[in-house]
Amino acid sequence: MTTTPETSAGQPREPWEPALSVRQVLGLERVQAGQPEVVAGAHRLDRAVRWVHVAEAADVGVMLSGGEMVLTTGVLLAGDEDKQCEYVRSLDRAEAAALVLGLGRAFPAPPDTMRRAAERCGLPMVVLHRPFPFAELTEEVQSRLLRRKYAAVSLSEAVRTELTGLITAGAPVQRLLDEVARHSGCPVVVTNLAHRVLATAGERAAVDDVLRDWERIARQAGAGCADGWIRAELGCRGERWGRLVLCGYGGDRAAGRLLADRAAEALVLHRMLAGDGIRAGVSAGSWDTWEEQSARSLLTDLVTGAVPARLLLPRARAAGLPVNRRVFVPLVVREREPGRPARVLRRLGLPGIAARLADDHVAVLLSLAPDQDARALTAHFATRLRAEPDAAHTVVAAA
Known part of the structure; x- marks a missing residue:
């Protein structure tokens, strides 16, 4: 199974591990104390943060596996614009979630080179205007991620x-x-x-x-x-x-x-x-298809009046029946199982559903266009159904 x-x-879909978005991390009270400002990639703040990583090395990308929010003071990047660009590009290649730069002696103001590189890559870049212990941020985010997991x-x-x-x-x-x-x-x-x-x-x-x-x-x-x-x-x-x-x-x-x-x-x-007939009371091969169960539920609600007909239209549409400007024709077929009527509907190209509502009766609901001859199509359906193998005694009647 x-x-x-x-x-x-x-x-393949992304791993199921719990995550916070960049936006959620920036909204944390501890982070707000650092006065964060988004200077690039503002349209990507809903990216998932899977982990928080502190890194200063220019080739930081080789240390990442994707989804990390990378924290740095940029101390090893100051004065070298090539290194700054490569730092941002390495984060992008590693599919990091965001870059957070703490402003200070290395960068007293947001570095324009890194900002432009991050904007080109679509990488969210955030600067912290007040000194902020990175350990507090990593502790806060990691604990929240572990609790979520x-x-x-x-x-x-x-x-x-x-x-x-x-x-x-x-x-x-x-x-x-x-x-x-x-x-x-x-x-x-x-x-x-x-x-x-x-x-x-x-x-x-x-x-x-x-x-x-x-x-x-x-x-x-x-x-x-x-x-x-x-x-x-x-x-x-x-x-x-x-x-x-x-x-x-x-x-x-x-x-x-x-x-x-x-x-x-x-x-x-x-x-x-x-x-497989393993569950008590169920014989092998008796499992109704999901389509039959869906049709039975819809037709039962229609026949019993448990749900107003107008409220059944969305369900009929979702089940594949055309509902706009249509004429619905209900029929009753003397059959034990809906398989044969449903098969004939498909062969004739008639939109409709069939379901067994009693031991020896199957309900059929046709969805026809206003310009179609409902009487002629119903008669043709009945004729084709009687021509099916072992269907000599089949009876079709309007409901």
Whole structure:
């Protein structure tokens, strides 16, 4: 069983270790005592600070592994503009988070050469106008990072234990997702690889807000540019089949990533046990696809009237059904399983969903354009369905 790390443009995602942003570090009370001023790279202050490192050597880059906030007095750089430029370039090559220069005897004022080099590289450069013990800054940041890491790991293990217990007790997938939503405090969405929504959890109003503009938001989340959106790939045995997304997670990003990973592991385990017939009461091969579960939830809410039809439109759109200027045609098919009606819909190119709502009845919802002949298309669908193997006694009726 594996979950695939989040990727962007085919690259592995950044490590999950907790981090503060450059902006957050500069906002700390101890740092404010040094009167910090951002003199370059102001548009990059949200870069993650993974560690704090004090370095004076001109070739500092070889000592870094990325994400460090580098503190220096510049004592070995004064009077040599070439060294100053190389110092900044080495930080950029090492993917340092920011450069903090303490003004003093070496540099009584911000050095223009370093400032211009940092601006060209897009490296945040900060000067401290008042003497400031670097040890206080490193102690403050390191302790905060360690506390965040401990909190993230504790949350991860607590969630893993809780979700494993639910799986052992035979809880349905929705119960797992509800628990993930409770821990995350934000909507949770499961999609297939085409971004179609298969399941959701969380406060209903917040979920509806997410689904209302799902196509645009899903593209942003997939590109890694949506604030607070954290995703984990779902797959096992070398095959990916979906994604779990925390939509607008407001906590520490490291904790959110661990939470998403633990949730993904639980969903994959649940699916494997159900599909392999290991979980009590589940026979091999009886696992419904996520698409079928999503369709059943949507159609059940529509049939029972539990949710007003107008509020179901965002869910229908997120499930892949066209909803703008459409005519919806509900049908009932006397079939035990939705597989055959869904297969015929795909072959005919008819937008629709199918789900078993009773032992021997399948509900079908067609989404047609206003200029399409609903009666003729329904008749054609019924004819093709009856022509399917072992479907001689299939009956299709308008609901």
